[in-house]
Amino acid sequence: MNWREMAACRLEDPELFFPVSDDGLSLLQVERAKQVCHRCPVLRECRRWALRYGETDGVWGGLTPGQRRALVQAHRI
Template sequence: MIPNLDWLRHAVCAGMDQRAFFATGRHARAQVFAAKRVCDACPVREQCREWAIESGERWGVWGGMSQDELRKKRRRFTSRAKAGTRPAPKKREPAKCGTRPGYQKHLREKTPVCGPCRQANTDADNRLRRTGTSKVLAP
C-alpha cells in the first residue's frame, strides 16, 4: 500500500535543501535547532510528524522533532499499539508428581517429597551432569 503523501507539496521545506534537516558534524545541535524553526511555521507539521513516527523514519528532523524526540514518541506509539493486541496469557497447569517441577513444588510448599518426584529430580540431575541439560532429549 502506497501512503498518501500529498501533504508534502504544502510543506515549507518542499523547495529547500534537504541537507538542512539532517544534522551532521560539530554544529549538529545548531542545525537541528534551525530545522525545528523552519518546521514551526509549516502548515503540515502534524502530518509530517505522524508520517515519521508511523514509517519509522530514523534520521533527520521531521515535523519539528529531532531524532531523539521521534524515537521516544515511536516507543510510546508502538507500545500502545501492542497493548491492544496482546494475547491472553495461557493458564499454566500445576506441576505433576513424578516430574522435576513436581519435586520443586514440594520444596516450595514445604510438603513431604514423594518417591516419584525424588526419582525424577535425581534423573534430571544425572542428565545434567552427563549432557549439560536437564531436559529429556528426543531420540
C-alpha cells in the same frame, strides 16, 4: 493534494534537515530545521508519517530521531 506539496521545507536545502552529528554546530542546524518545521502548515501530517513509517534519520515534523523514538516508546507502555 499531497501534504508534501505544502511542506515549508520544499524550498529549503534538504541537508538542513539531516545534521551529521548530535553536537556542536549540528545542534544549531537542528534548531534551524525545527524553526522551519514550526512554521510548516503540514507539521502534523509530516510528524504522523515519520512516526508511522519509523523514519530513523533527520528532522521530521519538528522532531529529531531521538525525540521520535522517545515518543514511540512512551506510547508503547
